Amino acid sequence: QVQLVESGGGLVQTGGSLRLSCAASGRTFSTYAVAWFRQAPTKEREFVAAIGRNAATSYYVDSVKGRFTISRDNAKNTVYLQMNSLKPEDTAVYYCAARPGGGFPLKYREWNYWGRGTQVTVSS
Numbered sequence: 001q002v003q004l005v006e007s008g009g010g011l012v013q014t015g016g017s018l019r020l021s022c023a024a025s026g027r028t029f030s031t032y033a034v035a036w037f038r039q040a041p042t043k044e045r046e047f048v049a050a051i052g053r054n055a056a057t058s059y060y061v062d063s064v065k066g067r068f069t070i071s072r073d074n075a076k077n078t079v080y081l082q083m084n085s086l087k088p089e090d091t092a093v094y095y096c097a098a099r100p101g102g103g104f105p106l107k108y109r110e111w112n113y114w115g116r117g118t119q120v121t122v123s124s
Contacts, residue, residue, distance in 0.1 A: 002113045005023045006096045009118030009120045011123065014086065014124050017083060017085075020120075024077045024078070024098065035047065035049065035111060038092035039093050046092075049061065049068055051070045064090075067083065068082065088122045092120060093120075094119075095117045
């Protein structure tokens with residue numbers, strides 16, 4: 001079992017930056033792949049980025065490549081999402097998700113554990 005808690009969301013202007021954190025409980029956190037998803041009003045939950053168990057691999061949706069960076073610190077049981085050059089279309093609730101083992105499925109139903117989310121709002 002893994003419990004996830006997101007933080008770091010807020011209101012930022014277009015072009016600004018935010019760093020989201022996902023703090024996890026559980027001694028086996030390093031055996032889980034972790035992803036960030038986001039969900040805007042009236043839209044389906046969307047995959048944003050994921051990172052492998054030892055941080056050797058990562059994957060990004062095309063719309064955030066070059067702007068967002070996912071990283072993890074297994075000693076702190078924390079995964080980060082550094083978001084730069086933010087755009088109004090990045091506005092959403094951002095969720096942290098985890099699944100045991102490897103693989104980065106893009107469908108949210110294939111991730112086992114979820115946080116409650118943190119709101120990110122980018123003003124134009």
